[in-house]
Amino acid sequence: MDEVNVVVAHSERATLRVGEVFLKVDADRARTDVEVEAMALAPVPTPEILWRRPPVLAIAAVPGTALGRLGEPSDASPAAWAAAGAAVRELHEAPLPPWPGRGPRELATDLDGECERLVADGVLPADLVARNRRVAEAALRPWTPVFAHGDLQITHVFVDGDKVTGIIDWSEAGRGDPLFDLATLTLGHEEHLGDVVAGYGADVDLDVIRAWWSLRSLLAVRWLVEHGFDPAAPGCEVDVLKARM
Template sequence: MDEIEVVVAHAERATVRVGDIFLKMDADQSRLDREIETMRMAPVPTPHILWHQPPVLALAALDGRPLGRLGEPSTASAAAWAAAGGAIRELHDATPPSWQGASVDGLAARLDTECAWLLENAVLPTDLVTRNRRIAETALRPWTPVFMHGDLQVDHVFVEQITDEVTGVLDWSEGAPGDAMYDLATLAIGHPEHLDDILAGYGAGHGADHGADHGADVDRGVIRAWWSYRGLTSARWLLEHGFDPDSPGCEFAVLRAQM
């Protein structure tokens, strides 16, 4: 080991890699405690916890490599994407955590606030925000809570290159009871060409573009609605923390594709 790699760093959290150890620092100790508890409850592979000394959590590196990265074509096989879908199904079939997840009213209020900010600051054209807001609102309906990861970005899922098995899932800080469609949408955002592979592993048929796939309660229209919701509501945070949602294939590209 001859260097330290900064994986991510912003005002709320930072993660650095030292050899095969990841050191995760979080300014909110209760959030870090909940993340540890969520990892212990999860029925899918998670990083091994080496030690925890507030505000630092030490995790062992996972085997394999990320399923992909937002804004880049994925080189993972269809079987690997299907394996990720199977892992999500296993998670969603488990007993949800006991704490409260986000409410529909709370999510709607956040959508209102973030859309107003986007328009007031001329971050995106009015018609782009308006159209995507109408799409996003269809996701804000009653759902049966499942064990939701809550931030299932494509680079949080690691797979073994040869066997295509899921070796682990990272970053459980948003784990809570929630909408199954949100996890599926988060994994597929920016990689819609792999949605069928994910749903094949999850246990859903191809179905129609709207309405539920019988037997698995998968609604592709709601998945697309969460794409709009995530793009609209994450933009301000990304911009304020040094990330660019307008990079090719990222959040703003997803919003434009929804048009």
């Protein structure tokens, strides 16, 4: 009998793997609704949905291996990173999903509140927070929304050789800034930014991508700590923030 492996688990959701099946348990049904609809609409490879019985969604494993992991060197080739960029461009050129996304004004409010808490709770030094808050400002500009994945971590992009075989975890998908997806994909892997942009095939503002690295990391650090993750591990979010100093 296949073993049950815990992929990730915290108070909001858990993902288990049994053989070639992933069982996603989410207390928020709306998130699962978004994931199911986004996978149906996305023009890129996504996992096959096997069945759904709320709060559980069962999906098939996608072939290949993850593009990499945050905090570790990636074994994927430059061509694989470029292929990931091309897949993101295909997604961004698809028709917009019917549900809205977050805009720069809402993000600015969230960011200001989060920065205050990071300093007040002693999670990060005040100068590190202040510097990255200034860097993040460049991301808080008007953008033309696209069909965005919304959580395009490198562990969510699977490749086989130089081909993208699947993109997983669509619960944050919606209308968003295209540069946010590119920034999330390359967070902690700045050395592959050129490959991704080359595959994406469009002019992008690299300063805005770097701003999103700061913004995403600032918003994530406290949540990660509270849910049992270590953003201070080598190459992870705290190191991303320190790099902007």
